[in-house]
Amino acid sequence: MANYDLTSRIAPHLDRHLVFPLLEFLQERGFYNDDDILKAKIELLSKTNMVDYAMDIHKNLYHTEEVPQEMFNRRTEVVSRLKSLEESAAPLISFLQNPSYVQELKADKQYNVQMLNDRFKIGPEQIEALYQYAKFQFECGNYSAASEFLYQYRALCTNSERSLSVLWGKLAAEILMQNWDEALEELNRLKEIIDSKSFSSPLSQLQNRIWLMHWSLFIFFNHENGRNGIIDLFFQDKYLNAIQTNAHHLLRYVATAVVVNKRKRNMLKELIKVIQQEQHSYKDPITEFIECLYVNYDFEGAQNKLRECEEVILNDPFLGKRIEDGNFATVPLRDEFLENARLFIFETYCRIHQCIDISMLAEKLNMNYDEAERWIMNLVRNSKLEAKIDSVAGTVIMGTNHPNVHEQIIESMKNINMRTYVLAKSILDPAQAAQAAR
Numbered sequence: 001m002a003n004y005d006l007t008s009r010i011a012p013h014l015d016r017h018l019v020f021p022l023l024e025f026l027q028e029r030g031f032y033n034d035d036d037i038l039k040a041k042i043e044l045l046s047k048t049n050m051v052d053y054a055m056d057i058h059k060n061l062y063h064t065e066e067v068p069q070e071m072f073n074r075r076t077e078v079v080s081r082l083k084s085l086e087e088s089a090a091p092l093i094s095f096l097q098n099p100s101y102v103q104e105l106k107a108d109k110q111y112n113v114q115m116l117n118d119r120f121k122i123g124p125e126q127i128e129a130l131y132q133y134a135k136f137q138f139e140c141g142n143y144s145a146a147s148e149f150l151y152q153y154r155a156l157c158t159n160s161e162r163s164l165s166v167l168w169g170k171l172a173a174e175i176l177m178q179n180w181d182e183a184l185e186e187l188n189r190l191k192e193i194i195d196s197k198s199f200s201s202p203l204s205q206l207q208n209r210i211w212l213m214h215w216s217l218f219i220f221f222n223h224e225n226g227r228n229g230i231i232d233l234f235f236q237d238k239y240l241n242a243i244q245t246n247a248h249h250l251l252r253y254v255a256t257a258v259v260v261n262k263r264k265r266n267m268l269k270e271l272i273k274v275i276q277q278e279q280h281s282y283k284d285p286i287t288e289f290i291e292c293l294y295v296n297y298d299f300e301g302a303q304n305k306l307r308e309c310e311e312v313i314l315n316d317p318f319l320g321k322r323i324e325d326g327n328f329a330t331v332p333l334r335d336e337f338l339e340n341a342r343l344f345i346f347e348t349y350c351r352i353h354q355c356i357d358i359s360m361l362a363e364k365l366n367m368n369y370d371e372a373e374r375w376i377m378n379l380v381r382n383s384k385l386e387a388k389i390d391s392v393a394g395t396v397i398m399g400t401n402h403p404n405v406h407e408q409i410i411e412s413m414k415n416i417n418m419r420t421y422v423l424a425k426s427i428l429d430p431a432q433a434a435q436a437a438r
Contacts, residue, residue: 002031004284004312009249013214015172016044017138021218025317035061049082049139051075078140085136088129089149092122096152109158116156127156131166138169147173164193171215180223187216195238209242213250220257221318221333227261230254235267240274248282251275252312255286256319259344260336268294285309289341293348303364306341313337342366346379350387356396358389369394 007026011019020041027037038061045054051074055067095101095116105112116122134149150170157163167190174183191212199205216233220226233239234254243250251274258264258271272294275287283291285308292301313319313334322329342365349356349364362372373389376396380387387398 005031005315006249006252007317010214010217013211013247015168015215016047017141017176018172018215018218019044021176022317025320029315029320031315048141049078049136050141051078053141082136082140085129085133089126089133091120092116092126092130093133093149095120095122105155109156112156113158127153131157131162135169138173143173143176147177160197164190164197167193168211175215175218178222180219180226183219184223184225184229187212187219191233206242206245209239210247213239213242213247217253217318221253221321227257228264230257231261231264231267235270244274244278248278251278251282252284252286252316253318255290256313256333256337259286259290259340260333262340285312293344297348297352299345299349299364302345303366306338306345306366309341310334310338342375343379346376350396350398354398356398358394358396361396 005026007019007022011022014022023037023041023044026032027034038057041057042054042061045051045057051071055071055075058067058071059065101120104115113124113127116127130149131153134146134153137143137149138146147170150166150173154163154166154170157166167186171183171186171190174186194205194208194212197205199208213234216230220230220233223229230253234243234250234257243254255271255275258267272290275291276295279287279291285305289302289305289309292298292305314331319333320331321333322331345364346361349361358373358376359369361376362369365372365375367375373391377389380389380396387396389396
């Protein structure tokens with residue numbers, strides 16, 4: 001399953017702080033040597049201000065209570081810089097902590113800057129210090145303070161490039177605090193700016209869209225409405241083009257969302273088309289399952305891929321979220337995916353066959369006979385399929401008005417033959433007439 005680990009593809013599109021949850025997941029799953037994960041964490045931490053955390057990991061990695069002197073030196077620098085920034089930003093922070101003063105701020109940022117300067121002697125230096133202080137707090141791992149100060153700074157920032165940077169920082173902080181509602185709001189706000197802003201080049205805008213989709217995975221697979229959100233975003237033309245240009249691996253996540261989302265079943269046709277187009281650039285068991293079932297009608301292949309899909313989901317940091325209930329743990333998305341995938345197999349198989357052997361179907365659904373019979377009975381009862389079960393013969397008999405794929409193919413071939421004949425005739429008749437006229 002390590003072959004299907006996408007961390008190395010996803011990490012370059014994330015802020016380094018967002019990579020930590022992925023490493024934690026991989027460490028928990030035991031994919032890689034524990035020491036290698038710890039070394040990767042230290043490497044990430046080396047460019048942050050989370051020195052105490054780095055010290056703890058160093059002790060754990062090398063089984064010692066001693067840490068290198070440069071770590072102590074780095075910690076001293078961080079504490080000193082933090083105090084300096086706090087002092088520089090103190091006048092503005094004091095202002096923002098006064099509710100009556102904050103009420104005087106308006107939507108007009110230029111007015112706010114001028115008012116602060118005229119009435120409170122708070123100039124551009126203090127405003128810049130607030131931004132640097134917020135950024136420093138983020139690098140220290142204090143995401144709550146960073147989020148608050150970035151929000152306040154946003155009301156005073158008049159530079160569009162800096163405003164975009166602030167939005168990215170605010171989004172990262174909300175994700176790391178697992179504030180999914182707030183994170184979704186920031187995501188939508190950032191998307192609106194990315195889609196409307198004039199970037200220095202189309203490539204820069206494309207890169208921002210790719211970053212946005214990668215960051216959105218944290219939200220969409222945790223927010224209650226995320227399954228709809230990822231499909232709505234990723235299937236927009238500009239974002240789908242970005243996936244097909246430089247982020248093919250994101251097909252895993254949009255494919256999973258389509259499979260588990262009954263309300264977005266209408267997007268399946270578009271998904272199949274994209275998977276076919278990109279099959280030489282990216283494939284994994286989830287995309288191959290869909291290709292086997294809907295392109296090749298290879299039920300045995302789909303059955304084999306379904307087993308692999310379960311492993312991929314369990315070992316993916318976005319898809320394999322576990323819910324603990326006492327001594328019992330489950331992966332809800334795994335269960336939903338398998339249930340819907342079996343439904344896909346059943347529906348497709350029924351479109352081709354009118355009399356289905358339950359034991360054969362049980363094999364294709366990775367179930368035993370009794371489980372398959374109960375599952376089919378519930379499915380027929382709940383979905384109102386035109387079908388009946390013959391328990392004695394062990395078969396499912398589909399209604400005669402159920403569409404048959406073989407008949408559809410034969411009818412399509414008839415139409416193709418007729419169109420080919422008409423097209424050939426329209427070409428040959430003028431040619432023959434011209435030849436006769438010579």
